[in-house]
Amino acid sequence: MTQRALVTGVTGQVGAYLADFLLGKGYEVYGMIRRSANEEFERLEHLRDRIHLEHGDLLDEMSIVNLIEKVRPHEIYNLAAQTFVPTSWLQPVLTGDCTALGVTRFLEAIRKVDESIRFYQASSSEMFGAVQEEPQSETTPFYPRSPYGVAKVYGHWITVNYRESYDMFACSGILFNHESPLRGKDFVTRKISDAAARIKLGVQKKLKLGNLDAQRDWGYAGDYVRAMWLMLQQDEPDDYVIATGESHSVRECVEVAFGHVDLDWNDYVEVDSQFLRPAEVHRLRGDAGKAREKLGWQPEVHFTELITMMVDADLERVRFELESDDE
Numbered sequence: 001m002t003q004r005a006l007v008t009g010v011t012g013q014v015g016a017y018l019a020d021f022l023l024g025k026g027y028e029v030y031g032m033i034r035r036s037a038n039e040e041f042e043r044l045e046h047l048r049d050r051i052h053l054e055h056g057d058l059l060d061e062m063s064i065v066n067l068i069e070k071v072r073p074h075e076i077y078n079l080a081a082q083t084f085v086p087t088s089w090l091q092p093v094l095t096g097d098c099t100a101l102g103v104t105r106f107l108e109a110i111r112k113v114d115e116s117i118r119f120y121q122a123s124s125s126e127m128f129g130a131v132q133e134e135p136q137s138e139t140t141p142f143y144p145r146s147p148y149g150v151a152k153v154y155g156h157w158i159t160v161n162y163r164e165s166y167d168m169f170a171c172s173g174i175l176f177n178h179e180s181p182l183r184g185k186d187f188v189t190r191k192i193s194d195a196a197a198r199i200k201l202g203v204q205k206k207l208k209l210g211n212l213d214a215q216r217d218w219g220y221a222g223d224y225v226r227a228m229w230l231m232l233q234q235d236e237p238d239d240y241v242i243a244t245g246e247s248h249s250v251r252e253c254v255e256v257a258f259g260h261v262d263l264d265w266n267d268y269v270e271v272d273s274q275f276l277r278p279a280e281v282h283r284l285r286g287d288a289g290k291a292r293e294k295l296g297w298q299p300e301v302h303f304t305e306l307i308t309m310m311v312d313a314d315l316e317r318v319r320f321e322l323e324s325d326d327e
Ligand code: GDR
Pocket: 083, 084, 085, 123, 124, 125, 126, 175, 176, 177, 178, 186, 187, 188, 189, 191, 208, 209, 210, 211, 212, 214, 215, 216, 250, 275, 276, 277, 280, 281
């Protein structure tokens, strides 16, 4: 029987990789999209005729119930959220409503329609925030440092709670930062790769960044969607940290990106206080030992390869845009 998967946040970076991965596994893929005046499907162009897009909204319980009743998925991947950490200080209530309560709306809808649906919740390393130990694993206590991180802690625990309360197959993947050429341009790796390409090609002069000392465990989004799927194929639901185990600073990211196009980053990068955060997460590094052991998962792409892959993709895209402008 064909497996059906419903993916929320399908228009985002991870949604595009996951939809592609699930199609490759023979799934019928349904993506939930918000109704909007300007629908953006840039990342899904190559998949548009192979996936089904259906309207639904994390803020609207009935729309979720109706969607699940219509699609009757075997698996649901909840990737949708307000995911940009700085915005969570500007819109803390909206962030809580979709990133935290949105999870409960999905879990309640599953209970109402069909409790056997398997559920994946996109938890985040931002829950570790002011880290209590290093590296961070499934047993490390949380100490979130932004309204986003706080909302994700709620989403995480409500997933655990519904699993324990109602015996639902609900899993939570605690994913550390995951990047790719499809990453949104506000996130720091893509902001850097895009700037390195544009500066190299003479269409940008400077790159303004915030805290260059922040350190993250950056992996490749394409590797991480495999882990999400594996979690839902196990005999028992559980929570897993997904990470590379390596931590690098924003400064190192800049060095690799600009070095790749033979530029000295010191000539182009400026620190601008508008990109500093009210409370920072200084350093994250994950221990994915449980995922390695139980899921047989490990990352294939590492830091330098990831950043240079992103710079190469941006070089190609910016060149293409410049050539198109000339015609
Ligand atoms: P993060 O990702 O907040 O870790 O959350 P982001 O790339 O935004 O920031 C990483 C670190 O870089 C520092 N930084 C800057 N960040 C941005 N965006 N812009 C800048 O100019 C800049 N300069 C320095 C930040 O201070 C921070 O320390 C991401 C999101 O995808 C979340 O949704 C997800 O849950 C986590 O990763 C895992």
